Amino acid sequence: MTSATKPTQAARYGMTIDVDRCNGCGACMVACAVENNVPPAPQANDRQGLTWIRVYRVDNGGRLAYVPVMCQHCGADAPCVSVCPQHAVDIDPATGIVGEMPQRCLGCRYCMAACPYHARYFNWWDPAWPPGMEKTLNPGVTPRMRGVVEKCNFCHGRWHAAKQQAAANGQPDGPVSYTPACAEACPTGAIRFGDLNDAAGPVAQASKDSASFRLLENLGTEPKVYYRSKRDWVRQIAGAPTPGPGKENSCD
Amino acid sequence: MKLSRRDLFIYAGGSAAGALLTPAPWRLITDTALWSENWPGIPAPPRGEIRTRFTNCSLCRAGCAVRARCVGDQPVQLAGVAAHPLSRGALCPFGLTGHHLPFHPARLKQGSAEQALGAVSAAISDAGSGRIAVLDLRPGRTVSWTYRRAMAKLNGLYIAPGQSVAYDLHQAKTVLSLGVPLLDGWGTPGNVWAARPGFRLIQAEPIQSRTAALADVWLPVQPGTEDTLALAIANAIENRNGDDERAVSVANELTQNGPALVLDNYGSAAVMALNQSLGAAGHTMVAMPEAPVPDTWRKAAPATSLAQMEDRSIGVLLIDESAVDGYLPWHTIEPKLVRDNPVVVTFASGRGGYARHAQFALPAGVYPEFAEDIPTAVDSPAATFRISTPLVAPPAGMVNPAGFIGALAGLPKSDAVRERADAIHRAGRGTLFTPADAKTVAVRDITAEAFWKSLSEAGCWIDEAGNTQAPEAQPPESEPWPSGSGGLVAILSAQHTPPLMSPLMSKVYQESNLRLAPNWIALHPSDARAARLENGAEAFLQTRLGKCGVRVAVDPAVPAGMVQVGTAPGILDVCGPAARAKVVAV
Numbered sequence: 001m002t003s004a005t006k007p008t009q010a011a012r013y014g015m016t017i018d019v020d021r022c023n024g025c026g027a028c029m030v031a032c033a034v035e036n037n038v039p040p041a042p043q044a045n046d047r048q049g050l051t052w053i054r055v056y057r058v059d060n061g062g063r064l065a066y067v068p069v070m071c072q073h074c075g076a077d078a079p080c081v082s083v084c085p086q087h088a089v090d091i092d093p094a095t096g097i098v099g100e101m102p103q104r105c106l107g108c109r110y111c112m113a114a115c116p117y118h119a120r121y122f123n124w125w126d127p128a129w130p131p132g133m134e135k136t137l138n139p140g141v142t143p144r145m146r147g148v149v150e151k152c153n154f155c156h157g158r159w160h161a162a163k164q165q166a167a168a169n170g171q172p173d174g175p176v177s178y179t180p181a182c183a184e185a186c187p188t189g190a191i192r193f194g195d196l197n198d199a200a201g202p203v204a205q206a207s208k209d210s211a212s213f214r215l216l217e218n219l220g221t222e223p224k225v226y227y228r229s230k231r232d233w234v235r236q237i238a239g240a241p242t243p244g245p246g247k248e249n250s251c252d
Numbered sequence: 253m254k255l256s257r258r259d260l261f262i263y264a265g266g267s268a269a270g271a272l273l274t275p276a277p278w279r280l281i282t283d284t285a286l287w288s289e290n291w292p293g294i295p296a297p298p299r300g301e302i303r304t305r306f307t308n309c310s311l312c313r314a315g316c317a318v319r320a321r322c323v324g325d326q327p328v329q330l331a332g333v334a335a336h337p338l339s340r341g342a343l344c345p346f347g348l349t350g351h352h353l354p355f356h357p358a359r360l361k362q363g364s365a366e367q368a369l370g371a372v373s374a375a376i377s378d379a380g381s382g383r384i385a386v387l388d389l390r391p392g393r394t395v396s397w398t399y400r401r402a403m404a405k406l407n408g409l410y411i412a413p414g415q416s417v418a419y420d421l422h423q424a425k426t427v428l429s430l431g432v433p434l435l436d437g438w439g440t441p442g443n444v445w446a447a448r449p450g451f452r453l454i455q456a457e458p459i460q461s462r463t464a465a466l467a468d469v470w471l472p473v474q475p476g477t478e479d480t481l482a483l484a485i486a487n488a489i490e491n492r493n494g495d496d497e498r499a500v501s502v503a504n505e506l507t508q509n510g511p512a513l514v515l516d517n518y519g520s521a522a523v524m525a526l527n528q529s530l531g532a533a534g535h536t537m538v539a540m541p542e543a544p545v546p547d548t549w550r551k552a553a554p555a556t557s558l559a560q561m562e563d564r565s566i567g568v569l570l571i572d573e574s575a576v577d578g579y580l581p582w583h584t585i586e587p588k589l590v591r592d593n594p595v596v597v598t599f600a601s602g603r604g605g606y607a608r609h610a611q612f613a614l615p616a617g618v619y620p621e622f623a624e625d626i627p628t629a630v631d632s633p634a635a636t637f638r639i640s641t642p643l644v645a646p647p648a649g650m651v652n653p654a655g656f657i658g659a660l661a662g663l664p665k666s667d668a669v670r671e672r673a674d675a676i677h678r679a680g681r682g683t684l685f686t687p688a689d690a691k692t693v694a695v696r697d698i699t700a701e702a703f704w705k706s707l708s709e710a711g712c713w714i715d716e717a718g719n720t721q722a723p724e725a726q727p728p729e730s731e732p733w734p735s736g737s738g739g740l741v742a743i744l745s746a747q748h749t750p751p752l753m754s755p756l757m758s759k760v761y762q763e764s765n766l767r768l769a770p771n772w773i774a775l776h777p778s779d780a781r782a783a784r785l786e787n788g789a790e791a792f793l794q795t796r797l798g799k800c801g802v803r804v805a806v807d808p809a810v811p812a813g814m815v816q817v818g819t820a821p822g823i824l825d826v827c828g829p830a831a832r833a834k835v836v837a838v
Contacts, residue, residue, distance in 0.1 A: 020466070021466075023435045023436055023462045023463070023465070023466055024462050024465070024766060024767075025344060025345060025436060025437075025441075025462070026345045026759070026760035026766050026767060027343065027344060027345045027348055029345070029759045029760055029764070029766070030345045030348050030349050030754070030756050030757065030759055030760065031345075031348050033756050033759050034329055034330075034348065034349060034756065035329065037297065038756075038759075040755040040756050040758045040759070040763075041758065041763055042755070042758060042762075044758070044762065044763045045762065045763070045788065046762070046763060046764050046765045048763075049758075049759065049762070049763020049764055050759075050763060051759050051763055051764055054764050054766075055760075055764070055766050057765075057766070057809075059809065063460070063465065063470070064460050064464075064465040064809065065465065066462070066465070126293045126294075127293070127294055127295065128293070128295075129295060129355075129755070130355050130356070130357045130755055131355070131357075132354075132355040133352055133355040133755070134295035134296075134297075134298075135298050135326050135355075136326065136327070136328050136351055136352055136355070137295060137297035137298065137328065138297060138328050138329060139297040139298060139299055139300075139302075139323055139328065140297075141297070142294075142297070143294050143295060143297070144294075145293075145294055146293075184331055185331065185332075185343065185348055187332075187342035187343065187344060187441040187442060187445060188342075188435075188441075188445050189445065
């Protein structure tokens with residue numbers, strides 16, 4: 001067995017989002033776009049926009065709350081993985097991150113139809129920035145071409161950089177600690193990121209909070225993004241209509 | 253007609269040649285290239301040495317510390333500095349994308365400073381043409397002192413619609429906010445959120461804003477009745493009772509869970525008096541502190557407000573809108589100008605603001621192109637001094653407003669920011685935080701040279717605590733908004749937006765419906781139906797002062813009978829808080 005194939009201790013990266021602290025400022029949305037070279041789309045409206053993370057305003061008829069939604073990085077039965085005819089979507093066993101390979105994507109958008117979280121976005125236009133602004137692109141992430149589906153990958157570029165740094169420090173194996181752009185940018189500290197397998201870590205602890213919940217949990221997708229709110233109506237809004245017989249998006 | 257083989261070839265050849273003149277084959281080529289994955293239209297990110305540099309964001313007076321990840325000299329990513337004692341690692345969406353502003357397509361790039369200088373000089377020498385004045389939209393900076401010194405020399409006026417009060421949220425246990433966007437861009441985001449667990453927030457506002465959504469209590473009020481509520485609360489405190497149950501309840505909270513603080517957007521006398529009765533003055537509400545200045549600068553024109561000035565008295569108006577903390581509607585400025593040929597010069601980064609009304613619009617640098625200090629933030633009771641260190645070079649042709657106005661008055665050229673830094677060091681008070689090493693040292697322990705070096709690398713000087721100077725009541729900046737009757741009642745989007753925003757802000761304004769764009773208005777569905785408007789429709793917003801083209805968002809969160817308006821200068825010129833407005837389809 002070579003060092004490249006040697007099994008390593010796997011991480012299960014996840015996120016906790018405190019809805020009671022989110023003021024809907026949108027810092028996570030623009031920080032994500034800067035980090036991942038997501039182009040502005042002046043032609044787009046709110047249905048066609050390219051936003052790997054989108055903050056939704058929800059209400060109960062009286063009070064408002066803001067809920068950031070990105071790819072929920074489902075567990076082993078991620079709906080988008082099973083429907084992709086190109087094998088352009090996979091789950092990295094070393095990190096648990098659901099990855100998207102734009103080079104393989106043919107733009108059929110089956111994955112968008114399958115995703116219950118509406119967290120996937122189709123690249124309708126050529127990636128274009130105002131003249132000169134391409135100098136501000138992040139060199140760690142390649143812009144994607146028109147005609148492919150894009151989504152949050154928990155800032156995979158940052159994970160690679162952290163992994164390289166760990167290797168340079170003599171620790172090539174095992175999980176690394178890093179922070180995605182949205183969590184780093186959140187001015188209220190509502191978004192936190194870490195390894196859910198690290199039981200003593202703050203994110204794993206927060207995910208077990210009694211006020212913690214996941215979106216559409218009854219679909220059985222096992223998302224790795226946990227939300228938290230002390231408001232009952234916010235927790236209830238995260239539920240889904242009762243699914244029909246059988247399991248949706250099953251590859252069986 | 254008989255079709256020969258030759259005719260068929262001619263027809264086919266003609267069709268093929270004609271098709272080349274249509275876009276179809278060229279479109280086919282580009283679409284095919286997409287699938288070949290050799291698409292030349294994908295921009296290549298820059299390559300080069302990765303460095304980290306620091307600056308302070310000058311997009312608003314919060315002045316948050318910024319860590320810039322650069323490729324070579326070009327910043328490609330901005331983030332906060334977690335160890336910073338004031339900004340605590342937070343940046344707002346505008347600050348996160350500040351490095352895009354030099355490339356903004358709507359940026360003002362041309363303007364003749366020589367022509368403007370000639371026109372201003374001629375107007376000054378003409379004794380009958382009125383006085384010269386500078387309108388400074390972010391007072392308290394070092395350039396503000398340059399303007400004041402220049403106006404003192406030219407016998408001119410210095411107009412500053414500034415912030416005269418600072419607040420200490422960390423000392424407060426109950427905060428009543430009358431429409432202030434406390435949790436959405438009012439102060440320094442990191443500092444406000446650090447203080448938030450310590451106080452109970454009561455938000456009185458017509459609409460459930462982002463601040464109201466996270467407040468402990470949201471009190472819906474009619475637009476324009478905030479002062480009435482403040483008076484009712486003051487009455488309830490004084491008389492221990494009152495007719496207004498809601499005011500009595502708030503008064504009880506404020507008095508029983510002190511120290512308390514009341515915030516509003518306009519510095520009204522009623523709110524100032526309420527704060528005094530609550531004991532906030534000199535405690536949680538203090539006079540806006542300012543960093544020391546050299547003694548030689550003290551011979552300067554005093555700050556005045558538009559409301560204090562005589563009508564038709566200004567012949568030359570110089571407007572510095574390169575840094576803007578708030579926009580004064582043009583209808584409050586125009587009556588102060590002489591009737592015959594006033595000269596208006598604006599130093600601006602874009603054409604959206606006063607450039608529409610000025611004879612000369614001169615291009616000014618944008619953040620992060622120029623070095624400028626940032627005045628003390630509204631949520632800092634101690635004076636601060638920070639410099640927005642340039643990260644990129646400005647393009648050719650930019651005009652320095654302070655250089656222009658200083659030259660007009662014949663002020664000697666000097667590095668005013670350095671002189672002020674030396675004055676602060678001579679005062680020997682306070683501490684200095686340096687972001688590169690996250691260390692804080694006492695000013696008296698370092699040399700003037702080391703102090704300046706640290707400030708030039710985005711250091712932050714913070715004065716000693718203990719500011720207990722109570723603020724003085726200020727006259728209103730302008731007349732109350734003409735309200736009239738009929739139509740919809742206007743609510744302003746309280747959040748301040750800078751004159752230029754990164755194109756990536758389309759993610760929050762357009763590619764999602766998270767925020768109301770500056771040139772949009774929002775209507776309740778019933779009002780939209782009555783006006784026969786759909787979501788995204790173009791319309792005119794009409795008030796007594798004129799009309800302005802807008803786009804319409806239909807939003808059930810806006811109460812019926814009200815219209816929420818964005819903060820674009822075109823809208824603010826015709827519509828203010830509680831104004832009566834009509835929305836008409838184009």
